[in-house]
Amino acid sequence: MSKRAFITGITGQDGAYLARFLLDKGYEVFGLLARRSSSTSWRLEYLNVLSHIKLIDGDLTDLAAIIRALRIAKPTEIYNLGAQSFVGSSWDQPILTGQATGIGVTNVLEAIRLTDSSARFYQASTSEMFGLIQETTQSEKTPFYPRSPYGVAKLYGHWMTVNYRESFNMHASSGILFNHESPLRGIEFVTRKVTDGVARIKLGRQKSLMLGNIDAQRDWGFAGDYVEAMWLMLQQDQPDDYVIATGVTTTVRDMCRIAFERVGLDYENYVKIDPRYYRPAEVEVLLGNPAKAKSRLAWSAKTSLKELIEMMVDADLARVSAQ
């Protein structure tokens, strides 16, 4: 039987990389398209995926639409990547975030239970669930303490995934992924905001870059590496939860240094602090322990932060030059 995958959030960063990865493995790929008024397919075009997949209209908040989509796609593997994923916005839209990022998970789990409960399920959990960290290095056993409406919604989705695994014997796994970036990252996230800003400053289109808390630390990896870990989780005999991270943490400040150095500039001359970008409650530091993923999935991050940021700066230089 041919392998069939269904991806929610297929128009997002990870959705595009995962679709490319699964097509290369010979999967038939279906995606849930939350139709907006403007085109959301630029990432799928960038990775030459769009013409090779089938998109089915539907929203994560609409259980009937998800059931309908699963009846059409008949997937053996389901990857729930759809979410309102921007932490900053989640204080402005806490209810929408709860509905899409939290209840949306239950909608997908219920739709699977009502259509074909033998399908394998991946939930996009997050290091944001650790929030106010309870251990210096966070593993699958570290207690959670979310610090944003987004983190709270994700924690609900995480526990519902565990609950459906334990209640209904479903093959449901959660990837607790630490920050991962790429040239396809949304412009609102700090790495891409910085690499786009560097390109604009270098090309004379912008004079400075306004940021918030540049002392925050993140464990940043490359999205192209991380989608393989999602797939590996669904190839295991038993479902489980896995931390996916590099095991290295870096300040936003040092990430800026790397980005500006790529074009021969000193970040201190361009980065300015704007308190409007501070968050009501901050996650100051995240650092993952990916030992379980290494031993059980034989997975480890391949791309260093320097390689990642240089890749992103180069892509933004090409994009801004072409504008």
Ligand code: NAP
């Ligand atoms: P992203 O680029 O923001 O993509 C989110 C996707 O979800 C988009 O395709 C978006 O569609 C879709 N979506 C939003 N609301 C929806 C709704 N109500 N119904 C259906 N689809 C909806 O996020 P990403 O970086 O690829 O991340 C993928 C997943 O991993 C997300 O769940 C995120 O929370 C989680 N995660 C990400 C990271 C990270 O560092 N990237 C780390 C841990 C976990 P539109 O394009 O139409 O808006």
Ligand code: G4F
């Ligand atoms: O790039 P960020 O917006 O990512 P954040 O909040 O860590 O969330 C991302 O990673 C999570 C995994 O831990 C995902 F679940 C989530 O969906 C998303 O992909 O911010 C990173 C850090 C924060 O501490 C923020 O306060 O950068 C700091 N920062 C400083 N100045 C800024 C800015 N963040 C943004 N977006 N914009 C700024 O100007």
